[in-house]
Amino acid sequence: MTSTTGTACPHCGWPDRAEPYRVVSRHPTAHGHTTWVRCACGSLQARLTDGRGTRVVSRSCPTRG
DSSP states (O other): OOOOOOSBOTTTOOBTTSOOSEEEEEEEETTEEEEEEEOTTSOEEEEEEETTEEEEEEEOOOOOO
């Protein structure tokens, strides 16, 4: 699995290691926990937490509004 975690959201700069702006849902999986979060800019992120820590594994573009 490839991580898209840098040090911050490429759209708004919200730190990836910071608490999520808004948690959308959390789900236990065979590999750990998947948490879907909304960034401050509206970008949807999938974060995987397992034995290696937490990392962003998928990220969308910000919502337009």
